Amino acid sequence: MSLCYDLHSHSIYSDGELTPTALVHAAIEAGIQVFSLTDHDTLNGYPEALAAAKESSLILIPGVEISCRWRHSDIHVIGLRVDPANTLLQAGLERQQQQRIERGRLIGKNLENIGIPHAHVGACSIAGSEIVGRPHFAKFMVQQKIVPDIQTAFKKYLVKGKPGYAPMAWCDMTEAVQWIHAAGGQAVMAHPARYKLTSKRLRLLLQNFKSAGGVAMEIVTANHTPDDVQRMALLSQQCELLASVGSDFHGPTMGRARLGFLSPLPSTCIPIWHDWKL
Ligand code: AMP
Ligand code: MN
Ligand code: MN
Ligand code: MN
Numbered sequence: 001m002s003l004c005y006d007l008h009s010h011s012i013y014s015d016g017e018l019t020p021t022a023l024v025h026a027a028i029e030a031g032i033q034v035f036s037l038t039d040h041d042t043l044n045g046y047p048e049a050l051a052a053a054k055e056s057s058l059i060l061i062p063g064v065e066i067s068c069r070w071r072h073s074d075i076h077v078i079g080l081r082v083d084p085a086n087t088l089l090q091a092g093l094e095r096q097q098q099q100r101i102e103r104g105r106l107i108g109k110n111l112e113n114i115g116i117p118h119a120h121v122g123a124c125s126i127a128g129s130e131i132v133g134r135p136h137f138a139k140f141m142v143q144q145k146i147v148p149d150i151q152t153a154f155k156k157y158l159v160k161g162k163p164g165y166a167p168m169a170w171c172d173m174t175e176a177v178q179w180i181h182a183a184g185g186q187a188v189m190a191h192p193a194r195y196k197l198t199s200k201r202l203r204l205l206l207q208n209f210k211s212a213g214g215v216a217m218e219i220v221t222a223n224h225t226p227d228d229v230q231r232m233a234l235l236s237q238q239c240e241l242l243a244s245v246g247s248d249f250h251g252p253t254m255g256r257a258r259l260g261f262l263s264p265l266p267s268t269c270i271p272i273w274h275d276w277k278l
Helices: 020-029 046-054 087-113 119-127 134-143 150-158 174-184 200-210 226-238
Strands: 034-038 061-068 073-080 188-190 216-220 240-245
Touching: 020 034, 020 046, 034 046, 046 061, 046 150, 046 226, 061 174, 061 200, 073 174, 073 200, 087 174, 119 134, 134 150, 134 216, 150 188, 174 188, 174 200, 188 200, 200 226, 216 226
Parallel strands: 034 061, 188 216, 216 240
Antiparallel strands: 061 073, 073 188
């Protein structure tokens, strides 16, 4: 019998709403059997998730989602089955977190300059640390009734070209893949249809990713439409990449992603877990 997989999710250790324990419980409740917590640029939630999973039959895969650059585009690469203790990966993630700290201060200043004070303090307080993401600023703006919802906060203030935006010196895509390899993991291109690249550029991205050592791409994820799933399945065949599945769940009030509602992989796909010994 085939298992139910969800290999992409977030907790309060990055921009998710649930603790790793609550997230693991929600995954079990949703019928998921193989699960990965893939917080942005950190593995710090893994020990708690593992402790919660150990009380059940859920199989937890150590994972992380790394923000990186590829030819002026912001790209996310997921590392699955990484060794959380690997020093090269840990050093890389610490660099990324330092970037988040500095960018958070810049976003705060940018917002202050346009008459939105205390956003940095507010975002840090929501995040519970200085390692903040844009969703924490968006939540602060919703709380302050500056915007009606998170989407609007992004659209009006936080995306490129808007006043709150601050660029980041993320690592290069090839570096992210190297860290994942050093930690014995498999690199997966996250939500490829979401980058709004032309099909020519998307193919180039996936070819470059494969040359750098990437092995898989997400086919089924909450951000992909049924049409995206078909297009990505074809691309994965053409680029000879394995297929991954992950909700990208951030919490009950964030985004459209829900646990346990993923469609099956198209039959032409070879799943990333085809040779996993679980
Ligand atoms: P950051 O990593 O701090 O740049 O923030 C990126 C995160 O913000 C993503 O992982 C999503 O969780 C969220 N996000 C990105 N774009 C949007 C959007 N347009 N509306 C709502 N959330 C978004
Ligand atoms: Mn996120
Ligand atoms: Mn992502
Ligand atoms: Mn994600």
